[in-house]
Amino acid sequence: xxxxxIARWQFGITTVYHFMMVPLxxxxxxxxxxxxxxxxxxxKVEYLRMTKFWGKLFLINFIMGVATGIVQEFQFGMAWSExxxxxGDVFGAPLxxxxxxxxxxxxxxxxxxxxxxxxxxxxxxxxxLWIAVVGSVFSAYFIIVANSWMQHPVGAEIIDGRPVMxxxxxxxxxxxxxxxxxxxxxxxLAVAGGFLLGIAWYHLWRRRKDGxxxxxxxxxxVPGEAAIPGxxxxxxxxxxxxxxxxxxxxxxxxxGTSLTGDLQGKLMFEQQPMKMAAAEGACHDGTGFxxxxxxxxGSKNCDDIVAVIEIPxxxxxxxxxxxxxxxxxxxxxxxxxxxxxxxxLPDNPIYGERAGQEIQYVPVMEVTYWGFRMMIGFGGxxxxxxxVALWLTRKGTVPASPWLMRLAVxxxxxxxxxxxxxxxxTEMGRQPFVVAPNPDLNGIDQVFMFTxxxxxxxxxxxxxxxxxxxxxxxxxxxxxxxxxxLVTYIRGGVVSAMPELxxxxxxxxxxxxxxxxGTGTAKPADDVLAFAY
Amino acid sequence: xxxxxxxxxxxxxxLWTGYLFLEGFDLGVGMLMKLFARNNTERRVLLNTVGPVxxxxxxxxxxxxxxxxAAFPRWYASLFSALYLPLxxxxxxxxxxxxxxxxxxxxxxxxxxxxxxxxxxxxxxLAAFGVGAALALTTTGMPLNANGDREGxxxxxxxxxxxxxxxxxxxxxxxxxxxFLALKTDGxxxxxxxxxxxxxxxxxxxxxAAWALAIQFLEGKPWTWAAVVLAVVAAVAAWFxxxxxxxxxxxxxxxxxxxxxxxSIFGAVFPVxxxxxxxxxxxxxxxNASSSDYTLGLMSVVAAVGLPLVIVYQAWTYWVxxxxxxxxxxxxxxxxxxAVAVRAFTTKx
Numbered sequence: 001x002x003x004x005x006i007a008r009w010q011f012g013i014t015t016v017y018h019f020m021m022v023p024l025x026x027x028x029x030x031x032x033x034x035x036x037x038x039x040x041x042x043x044k045v046e047y048l049r050m051t052k053f054w055g056k057l058f059l060i061n062f063i064m065g066v067a068t069g070i071v072q073e074f075q076f077g078m079a080w081s082e083x084x085x086x087x088g089d090v091f092g093a094p095l096x097x098x099x100x101x102x103x104x105x106x107x108x109x110x111x112x113x114x115x116x117x118x119x120x121x122x123x124x125x126x127x128x129l130w131i132a133v134v135g136s137v138f139s140a141y142f143i144i145v146a147n148s149w150m151q152h153p154v155g156a157e158i159i160d161g162r163p164v165m166x167x168x169x170x171x172x173x174x175x176x177x178x179x180x181x182x183x184x185x186x187x188x189l190a191v192a193g194g195f196l197l198g199i200a201w202y203h204l205w206r207r208r209k210d211g212x213x214x215x216x217x218x219x220x221x222v223p224g225e226a227a228i229p230g231x232x233x234x235x236x237x238x239x240x241x242x243x244x245x246x247x248x249x250x251x252x253x254x255x256g257t258s259l260t261g262d263l264q265g266k267l268m269f270e271q272q273p274m275k276m277a278a279a280e281g282a283c284h285d286g287t288g289f290x291x292x293x294x295x296x297x298g299s300k301n302c303d304d305i306v307a308v309i310e311i312p313x314x315x316x317x318x319x320x321x322x323x324x325x326x327x328x329x330x331x332x333x334x335x336x337x338x339x340x341x342x343x344x345l346p347d348n349p350i351y352g353e354r355a356g357q358e359i360q361y362v363p364v365m366e367v368t369y370w371g372f373r374m375m376i377g378f379g380g381x382x383x384x385x386x387x388v389a390l391w392l393t394r395k396g397t398v399p400a401s402p403w404l405m406r407l408a409v410x411x412x413x414x415x416x417x418x419x420x421x422x423x424x425x426t427e428m429g430r431q432p433f434v435v436a437p438n439p440d441l442n443g444i445d446q447v448f449m450f451t452x453x454x455x456x457x458x459x460x461x462x463x464x465x466x467x468x469x470x471x472x473x474x475x476x477x478x479x480x481x482x483x484x485x486l487v488t489y490i491r492g493g494v495v496s497a498m499p500e501l502x503x504x505x506x507x508x509x510x511x512x513x514x515x516x517x518g519t520g521t522a523k524p525a526d527d528v529l530a531f532a533y
Numbered sequence: 534x535x536x537x538x539x540x541x542x543x544x545x546x547x548l549w550t551g552y553l554f555l556e557g558f559d560l561g562v563g564m565l566m567k568l569f570a571r572n573n574t575e576r577r578v579l580l581n582t583v584g585p586v587x588x589x590x591x592x593x594x595x596x597x598x599x600x601x602x603a604a605f606p607r608w609y610a611s612l613f614s615a616l617y618l619p620l621x622x623x624x625x626x627x628x629x630x631x632x633x634x635x636x637x638x639x640x641x642x643x644x645x646x647x648x649x650x651x652x653x654x655x656x657x658x659l660a661a662f663g664v665g666a667a668l669a670l671t672t673t674g675m676p677l678n679a680n681g682d683r684e685g686x687x688x689x690x691x692x693x694x695x696x697x698x699x700x701x702x703x704x705x706x707x708x709x710x711x712x713f714l715a716l717k718t719d720g721x722x723x724x725x726x727x728x729x730x731x732x733x734x735x736x737x738x739x740x741x742a743a744w745a746l747a748i749q750f751l752e753g754k755p756w757t758w759a760a761v762v763l764a765v766v767a768a769v770a771a772w773f774x775x776x777x778x779x780x781x782x783x784x785x786x787x788x789x790x791x792x793x794x795x796x797s798i799f800g801a802v803f804p805v806x807x808x809x810x811x812x813x814x815x816x817x818x819x820x821n822a823s824s825s826d827y828t829l830g831l832m833s834v835v836a837a838v839g840l841p842l843v844i845v846y847q848a849w850t851y852w853v854x855x856x857x858x859x860x861x862x863x864x865x866x867x868x869x870x871x872a873v874a875v876r877a878f879t880t881k882x
Binding site for chain 2: 059060062063064066070073074076077078079081082085087088089090091096097099100103104107108109110112115116119120164165166203206349456457458459460462463466470471474478485488489491493495496533
């Protein structure tokens with residue numbers, strides 16, 4: 001493989017991997033903060049247990065996001081030095097602001113939350129979590145601003161051969177970012193919703209199977225208690241509330257992703273028409289939305305793609321909000337791109353051996369076509385499942401069926417799949433550009449960059465291959481560890497996050513948490529550590 | 534003299550100094566997990582001294598990197614791509630170290646803990662060494678061509694300065710961690726940390742002093758020579774303060790030593806940010822590597838507000854967790870009886 005291809009695989013693998021952790025961090029962080037707020041205001045003990053349990057899973061996942069985030073930042077310079085030199089003036093600023101204004105806040109206040117259960121007053125302790133969560137949301141905003149500038153470069157002019165920021169307001173209020181940001185947040189909440197729903201379902205199912213919860217004559221659940229630490233009636237409340245919160249969050253977030261996704265799609269038809277045409281497998285101008293297309297989607301001339309099922313008018317609706325306007329297809333756009341940006345890569349040293357190659361303006365259509373459909377499909381399935389879950393649990397618990405339980409647990413993966421598919425679609429759909437040209441600007445001074453020019457000229461394919469193998473192995477190994485640890489803590493139930501619930505003999509410096517009213521059994525010697533490593 | 538690029542050179546120097554001052558001791562504590570702690574309780578004392586703060590400390594590195602990207606894109610691009618393999622090692626080290634901090638206590642099992650202890654110790658060592666090597670090379674140079682790309686293959690960056698810089702940051706981090714532990718722990722760990730500090734100070738600071746002096750002989754200016762002299766005074770003060778039991782003063786003196794040492798190095802190389810060993814004409818300087826004044830101005834405003842704020846709330850964190858940690862504070866290992874004892878996802882009906 002060539003250096004460019006290896007570097008692209010590495011970027012893709014790192015980003016998709018990083019973005020398994022990130023949406024769960026953002027979504028679950030918001031949910032845990034709400035839970036702790038309810039506990040703080042009502043003193044209901046089930047919300048404390050929910051905070052501790054979901055908070056534990058949140059932390060196990062959070063650290064993986066942090067660890068892989070550093071690779072994200074370093075790899076621009078390491079593997080994409082020409083890109084960094086070219087865009088640094090504009091693209092570097094949101095990254096710098098992200099770490100200075102958001103990531104510092106997130107890391108510092110999360111440390112306070114983890115260790116501050118006893119040192120801080122309950123209200124301040126809760127505030128620390130909220131500040132950390134808001135920090136993670138701001139972090140997402142800055143990263144989306146940076147990414148959106150690659151999709152739609154605004155607020156910059158070419159001076160001495162590279163883009164220079166001329167209008168920071170335009171960069172930070174890029175319309176692409178303003179719709180992608182809520183879309184990403186909603187996608188993160190969808191992940192959290194599915195996570196809560198699947199795990200809570202498992203525990204409710206387990207309580208029924210173990211004979212703790214039974215069904216009364218009226219068909220409603222009768223919560224019971226078992227002589228096992230933490231498996232009391234409060235435990236039942238933890239899971240049924242978590243399940244319902246998860247289901248509602250999943251449905252709201254699907255509505256949110258649909259609305260913001262629609263806005264985003266309409267912008268994309270203007271800003272990157274080729275990406276949307278490729279998402280459709282639409283070769284010719286038309287109005288129909290393809291439900292299923294067959295044929296060689298990888299074909300560059302597009303002529304052997306056949307739309308099997310097509311709904312007239314829908315594509316126009318997605319693009320323009322009416323049912324009649326023709327949407328341009330791949331073939332027509334191809335001529336325009338060739339006319340505007342050339343048919344071959346310029347004879348410039350930054351292209352290395354790639355100089356003079358023919359430019360492929362059509363993205364890999366299997367990826368864009370199916371990525372787009374998987375994003376929508378997984379998202380829709382998860383929301384539908386949440387609705388069904390609410391209906392099935394209307395009598396207060398889950399059905400006894402082990403198959404439904406398995407479905408609920410594996411359903412956790414669907415929103416992850418939707419997130420990954422969406423990102424793969426939008427990033428692959430931007431090719432062959434790393435910075436897509438902005439159609440609002442005119443003339444040859446347009447700000448854009450071919451991916452072929454972006455890779456580090458001084459770094460060999462061997463170095464890139466080494467890092468691709470090393471990083472992939474590390475990611476794979478750590479994913480196994482993370483999932484095992486999550487499963488251990490999930491199976492352990494609330495007591496895994498609150499060992500003080502157990503009657504098992506413990507050290508006299510038992511980790512007891514005082515209630516919001518100040519009651520609790522904390523001893524003076526405990527004040528140093530609350531959540532010891 | 535360009536004003537804004539100079540300001541940003543200083544800000545980046547401050548970010549690196551802040552990183553070494555803060556993460557210096559948690560990198561050192563990580564290495565001391567294997568070198569100093571004698572049993573699991575002591576290891577947990579060490580871990581809990583940095584537990585609430587290490588992640589916030591590491592953000593200084595990420596901010597230093599991102600600020601370099603934004604303010605000096607050519608410096609960022611050339612340095613990071615030229616040091617491709619060593620930075621890969623740093624990344625893997627930082628990944629394992631971060632995960633180890635969080636996961637070590639999550640399973641009550643000796644071999645689980647032993648594995649993560651190695652991840653913390655080795656991860657801390659390799660990260661400290663790699664960052665030190667990178668910082669040394671950005672002051673002494675690499676074989677870069679006119680475009681700023683490395684010539685001569687994957688290992689062409691290597692020189693004695695890489696080893697010297699790596700040892701300098703490893704040595705400083707170890708010593709700084711001993712000063713920190715003397716300040717943050719109680720009982721046996723505290724006393725041993727102080728004894729080690731007094732005994733090891735000359736050895737552990739030697740490589741950093743050698744790097745600072747080498748830079749002075751290459752590029753020194755009168756005021757940076759003065760800073761080196763003052764740094765030595767600070768190191769001597771740290772030694773005396775520690776010996777008489779003034780742990781807080783010793784720690785502050787270590788901070789002064791770092792600040793002066795860092796000022797002497799960054800000050801000496803200024804305005805060059807990354808020299809080329811092939812041709813001085815290819816040197817990256819604050820003038821030819823920097824972003825536009827518009828971008829720098831915007832970021833200056835944000836940094837003027839943001840950076841003091843970071844310092845304030847991080848200082849507050851240290852205040853909240855100001856109490857000394859000792860073996861008596863360490864609760865029993867985190868073990869639990871799972872609510873669901875059988876394997877998850879298997880059914881027997």
